[in-house]
Amino acid sequence: MSRRSYHHGNLKEALIRAALDLIAQHGPAGFTFAEAARTAGVSPAAPYRHFRDRDELMADVARRGFARFEAVLELAWSQGRPDPFTAFERIGRAYLAFARDESAYYSAMFETGVPLDVNPDLAAAGDRTLAVLKQAAEAICARLPPERRPPPLMMALHVWSLSHGVASLFGRGDAARRKLPMAAEDLLEAGVLVYLQGLGLGARTP
Amino acid sequence: MSRRSYHHGNLKEALIRAALDLIAQHGPAGFTFAEAARTAGVSPAAPYRHFRDRDELMADVARRGFARFEAVLELAWSQGRPDPFTAFERIGRAYLAFARDESAYYSAMFETGVPLDVNPDLAAAGDRTLAVLKQAAEAICARLPPERRPPPLMMALHVWSLSHGVASLFGRGDAARRKLPMAAEDLLEAGVLVYLQGLGLGARTP
DNA sequence: CAATTGATGTAAGACCGTCTTACATCCGCC
DNA sequence: GGCGGATGTAAGACGGTCTTACATCAATTG
Incomplete structure (x- = not known):
């Protein structure tokens, strides 16, 4: 052309x-x-x-961002191989890597206040991303005896919240962010480990 | 006048x-x-x-927001009375209540990208807020035997990240946020409980 | 093989927000 | 009672958003 x-x-x-x-x-x-x-x-x-306007372009960027994010997390999870815990750790690192490396997408997805209720496609893309986390949470929860098994959705939301919090507050080189005595990746990994321990999944022993 | x-x-x-x-x-x-x-x-x-410009007004709003936030969290903590765990739970609820009720302050503090490195006052106000969380984390950690005691700063950062993540993703009535099958407060409380459990602080038994 | 038609881009302009410069008003203080 | 700094106004340059009317192109179709 x-x-x-x-x-x-x-x-x-x-x-x-x-x-x-x-x-x-x-x-x-x-x-x-x-x-x-x-x-x-x-x-x-x-x-x-x-x-139609600037916001619609932003929403389209966000939608594509969710699609890429979903693919990245899905790849990190890799159907829980070689074992769900290793794969789960990969998801956490992939989350922060995406927030850092695809910072523009991440901003469009989470920091622009695009309304979800007038963007069904965008909401659906976000839901598919969450589904990857939920799928991983299910595989992890399955390692627990049924009577101590938490709702996988809740676990997925906890991990998402913690990851998003770390990424937002400390995750990017941005001048707006706070400096840390440790890498954001290590902070998140430690947090997830404590969380899994709290669920009764101590140090990868089923 | x-x-x-x-x-x-x-x-x-x-x-x-x-x-x-x-x-x-x-x-x-x-x-x-x-x-x-x-x-x-x-x-x-x-x-x-x-x-000087619009950003300076925004930064001033953020600075005041941190001061109020610090006061709110300090009040919720109340020097760990009657016991650190009850007080810690109050902090979590106070965090979300602030994000919801003082939404404008919270936005100015965390969602406007005000650079910290050119606003020493703002950074200091943020540090004082973090100090309240760290103080609470220290009191909680003190309940653990020294060899299993995590760095209080790390614990404070975990709790802050989780709280901020929950507040950002699900915390406000905002159309931009995702709907949840549970209240954000309950999601956060459950997450903090699992986290404390993971530290070895099972169900408030020292 | 044109001719038409819809898709895509341009030109011009109304409106608004940011920020600057020059000027007006007011208050406190000597 | 008038001086000077602090506070507000007026006017305007500049740029961004979005609309309307028009220009150009590419693909279908008779």
Whole structure:
């Protein structure tokens, strides 16, 4: 597709990439529709052919972010191989790695206040991501005798909350974040280990 | 102070209150310097006499938020009376109550990306808040034999992360947040209980 | 093989918010 | 009673959002 032609050819994708770049550079707030258009080399009005407004572009970025996040977590889990505990630890590290390396996606997903109730697709993408965590939690819970088995959804929500908390408060090099005496990864891993211990899953002994 | 006089009389305070109202109504992003000025009944340029820019007003709101938050958590802890575990549970509930009831402050503190490294006062206010959590963690850890005693700072960071995660993801009525099959307070309490159990603090038996 | 038509981009402009500069008013203090 | 600093206003440059009217292109279709 010639760069000289009147039509861009793939403006929608270009705008999404521009949004990611701009969010990565200037934070989730420092991104404007107009600048995304400039980055893509089109007029300020062109993006409106593809997105109703700035928020819709942001929501689309968030939706794609959830899809990637789901794939990343699914890969980390790898059906619980070689054993659920090793795989569960991989999920925690993958979570923080995504928050750090795909910071623009993570911002769009969790730090922009995109309303879920008017974005069914976005909500569904988030649900699928949660489902990966829940699946992992189920495999872990299955190691416990039924009478001491917690609800897997609750366990998934705990792990998600702890991971999101660590990522938000300490997870990125960002100047807005607090400095830590330890790596965020180690903080999260220690927290999850204590949590699993608390469920009665002491040091990987079924 | 007459509302008719040329000078407002207490514009700085009025702007902060206006900022809180506007954040509460339209979210942390939907607040403008100009609208705060309108709310206070002054010209759009007047706020610049009191704050260098919009971010400085936001940072001031965040700083005050941390001071209030610290007071709330300190009150909830109440020097660990009647016993550290009861007091610790109160902290968790107070955390979520603050995030819900003082939503505007909480947003300014954690969701606006105010850089900490250029706001020493803000960073210090945040540190004092963390100190309350650390103090509580120390009292809890003291119940454990020294050889099984975790670093209190780590424990404080875990509890903070979990609380912040629950508050961010599920804590507010906000349309941006996900619906839950349980109250956020119960989710957090259950998580903290499992965590304490994992530290070897089973069901409040020293 | 045009001609039409819908999709895509541009031009222009209304409106709003940020922030600056120059000026007006007021209060406290000597 | 008037000086000076503090506080507010007026006006305007600049940029972002979004709309409306128009231009261009590409693909279908007769």
